Amino acid sequence: MSAAFPMLDPAPPLPHAGNVERRLADGHGRILTDLRLSVTDRCNYRCVYCRTGNDGAQFSELPLADYARLLRIFVSLGVEKVRLTGGEPLLRQGLLELVRETAQLRSPFTDEALDIALTTNGHLLAPLAQPLKDAGLSRITISMDAVDPETFTRITRVPGSFERVRAGIRAAQDAGLGPIKINCVLLRGYNDHQMEAFAEFSRAENVIVRFIEFMPLEEDRTWSPETVVPMKEIVARLSAVRPLVPLPANHASETARRFTFADGRGEIGIIAPVSEPFCNHCSRLRLTSDGMLRTCLFSQSDHDLAGRMRNGASDDDLRSWVRSVVQRKEARHHIGEPGFLQPSRSMVHIGG
Ligand code: SAM
Numbered sequence: 001m002s003a004a005f006p007m008l009d010p011a012p013p014l015p016h017a018g019n020v021e022r023r024l025a026d027g028h029g030r031i032l033t034d035l036r037l038s039v040t041d042r043c044n045y046r047c048v049y050c051r052t053g054n055d056g057a058q059f060s061e062l063p064l065a066d067y068a069r070l071l072r073i074f075v076s077l078g079v080e081k082v083r084l085t086g087g088e089p090l091l092r093q094g095l096l097e098l099v100r101e102t103a104q105l106r107s108p109f110t111d112e113a114l115d116i117a118l119t120t121n122g123h124l125l126a127p128l129a130q131p132l133k134d135a136g137l138s139r140i141t142i143s144m145d146a147v148d149p150e151t152f153t154r155i156t157r158v159p160g161s162f163e164r165v166r167a168g169i170r171a172a173q174d175a176g177l178g179p180i181k182i183n184c185v186l187l188r189g190y191n192d193h194q195m196e197a198f199a200e201f202s203r204a205e206n207v208i209v210r211f212i213e214f215m216p217l218e219e220d221r222t223w224s225p226e227t228v229v230p231m232k233e234i235v236a237r238l239s240a241v242r243p244l245v246p247l248p249a250n251h252a253s254e255t256a257r258r259f260t261f262a263d264g265r266g267e268i269g270i271i272a273p274v275s276e277p278f279c280n281h282c283s284r285l286r287l288t289s290d291g292m293l294r295t296c297l298f299s300q301s302d303h304d305l306a307g308r309m310r311n312g313a314s315d316d317d318l319r320s321w322v323r324s325v326v327q328r329k330e331a332r333h334h335i336g337e338p339g340f341l342q343p344s345r346s347m348v349h350i351g352g
Pocket residue numbers: 043049050085086087088089119120121122141142143183184185212213214215216217218347348351352
């Protein structure tokens with residue numbers, strides 16, 4: 001090598017989360033690649049279908065360094081997608097640092113960086129969108145259950161929330177966090193009249209609108225099958241205005257059925273865990289803010305991962321324990337069946 005062309009120092013390699021022999025799998029042959037991590041069960045909204053409006057946070061939060069350690073362990077076991085959620089994750093101090101650290105990890109199975117997503121109600125998003133992008137966030141999902149301010153406020157029970165969320169969406173677009181997903185839980189009699197307007201919103205704002213069937217995961221325990229607006233009805237109503245054109249799934253464990261319109265403008269996703277469950281290709285695990293591992297949204301109990309960590313378990317101990325817990329992941333949920341039991345925690349305390 002000629003001295004006229006000095007070698008540049010190569011960029012330092014991104015740290016691997018550790019090498020392991022095989023991917024995390026359950027007893028039904030499903031490979032677990034997605035982790036939803038709740039960083040708090042506090043929330044600044046009191047959405048009628050989620051919270052009572054009286055109860056606050058019920059569970060503790062781990063130090064962010066503990067989440068970072070647990071994330072490294074899960075990535076070493078094959079997790080490739082991490083979704084930060086809550087409660088409301090933007091309420092958690094230090095979140096940017098956690099995103100930054102997570103963005104440094106690479107999957108030892110694919111040698112690629114992780115897909116890091118965040119689910120937020122958007123209320124605090126406007127000033128944080130660009131810093132989140134800069135920290136390494138890959139994409140964002142914003143919950144918005146109405147496209148008119150009155151209906152929206154009736155659902156969130158927070159005055160001025162609509163304008164805050166709209167500003168958050170705009171800031172996320174400007175920061176390059178698109179394509180932005182907007183989650184809308186449809187509740188019969190509350191916001192189902194917004195369906196067609198949401199389709200127009202998707203087209204006008206260049207966002208993916210995802211309608212979610214209401215699940216029995218609320219604090220109030222008010223769920224009934226009649227409140228659920230099923231996928232078939234959503235498809236029929238939207239198609240009556242503008243025919244829907246199906247889109248292929250992005251990947252095998254995709255939860256949403258995807259559609260666009262004849263001119264290709266706008267995208268609608270329908271997530272139908274109640275009327276068309278997708279448990280047989282579930283790839284998800286959940287970690288609650290207090291460090292409990294949940295193998296299904298509808299689990300009847302938690303598995304105390306943080307307790308083991310506090311008692312001094314090594315990373316290898318924790319890996320073996322996670323493998324054994326995940327083996328027993330539930331085959332499916334039993335929503336709507338006789339004898340259905342409510343899960344041991346509601347959505348806001350699990351992490352959606
Ligand atoms: N605070 C954040 C937010 O609003 O997106 C993250 C947590 S929130 C629990 C995550 C998602 O769960 C939101 O899109 C919310 O609408 C949805 N969700 C809450 N309760 C639900 C239920 N019972 N059925 C279906 N989706 C629900």
